[in-house]
Amino acid sequence: MVKSAPPPPGIYVPAILFFKENEDFEVPAIKAHVLRLAQGGVTGILVQGSNGEAQHLSREERKEALRITRQTLDENGFKDVVIIAGTGAQSTRETKQLNEDAKEAGASHALVLTPSTWKPIMNKDLILRFHREVADASPIPTLVYNFATVTAGLDLDADTIATLGEHPNIVGTKLSCGQLGKLTRLVTTHPAQEFITFIGRSDTFLPALVMNGGGGIMALVNIAPKAHRHLWDLWNKGDIDGARDVQRLLSHGDAISSKLGGIGFLKALVSKEFGYGGPTVRAPLAPASLDKLSGRDAELIKELIDLEKSL
Template identity: 30%
Template sequence: MQFQGAYTALVTPFKNNQIDEEAYRALIEWQLEQGINGVVPCGTTGESATLSHQEHKKVISICVDQVKGRVPVIAGAGSNSTTEAIDLTGYAKDAGADAALLITPYYNKPTPAGLVAHFKAIAKEVSIPFFIYNVPGRTSLNVMPKTVARIFREIPEAIGIKEATGDLKQVSEVVEECGPDFIVLSGDDFTVLPLLSVGGHGVISVVSNIVPNMMQTMCKAFVNRDLETAQKLHHEMSPLCRAMFMETNPIPVKTSLAMMGKMEKEFRLPLVPMEPGNEESLHGILNTTGLV
């Protein structure tokens, strides 16, 4: 199975309110050197909501070009507008992405039938493998297991899901409904190891922006049935996982990367820098774990 293990939900570095291509390419190269299994440009962590469509496409192109086929690229290409999602997904395919990550339509909150129709419309226009991105904390819409199974049955391009509910009961039901050929990736760094234990295949991770080797090693250890190592790494990463969500993602992880000297500490409004006290606490955690 091609899409398994640890995938980093890449941040998008900015400099003077422009995409910092040099820092972005360097981050991707470092991720590959650290053994990451794949990368995901233009997800939530990549501040896709504040990228223009032109910038969105540029970020995907840079990522695919830098990776050069060494690991799979799952490009964020979703939208709450089906027409926009078709356009972005078509670009991701033409750019050479291996798959697309398609968020469920946010704000307009479609019915289950509307969800199926949305993904069918995209697949009809652009045939590329895609992952459903279920993140109800962002979209106010939770795709239930039976709906996921229907999408999987009716749309050949639907190969998996990024499941970011943090609900292991729901994850288990998705695996039960869809079977082992449906790729279930965690979208929640806190539950990667337990998700693997119920039949999941890996993670699209925030914390792996700063510790790619630890996350991919934990996933690999589980596959190799080295539970002692997997559990040890799970607990070692837990303080970092908590720190990455001290404030709205991706504020803490971009701040961490800036502290590590990998990019400028710059965000797009409405995101703003961390509160000073939180930033001080974050620095202490990174210092304790040897990252700064």
């Protein structure tokens, strides 16, 4: 079987999803956000990832989020922007269904989270079996999503991910662990044209590029897509000092957003600075406000926003 093609290297965003106060989709805000991200120079959008609250969506809502995103991109001249669908459920059967849905709704690839409800029995053999069976049945190429925070601490090692990369329909990984050693081992095991390794955190974006990573799928891109693109361009032009200065802001921004509310903070900041959406998240998540943003944190976020708006 011929090896499937991975998504292209670049800047990807696990897009936040906006809700009305009753937790229904706020479609105009979702469309406005997708358009701003595309105009900001992202290579692709991850729909129904962890930052898109995928675990809080019904199967039909997952499909609808994908359809809205693909339609918005196509109608505004961004047909080349890639859509990756976050999939991965607690059963192999449902994960296969989600991959079928993703293909139908316009995604070119699926990012598959490892099941974790039965973490004590999820040994390496079961993890390999799950991802292989899903990839065997998937109508689109799959990537392995490693994010211990949302999988009860289940953290895949480089050997496991590299072994999965031998499968003809498993074409990459997102390392939300942010571990540069793991990324280095993977990029020096499989050629990038067959298996792409994305870092999953903005605070390690430039270091990952130094190690020939394929780019990143990073939550902070929701706030500053142009700043991430600027770093990417500076790095590729050889302006290392300029890239380091942008990385300084991305590293602080990543830490501040995590500290002050994560998804809810990102939504609140987008709403304030770019004029659409609101802070509503689906329970049991709690909404965040910007009230706790003060002192040096506020200065650093302002510097990041000022850079974003200047580009």
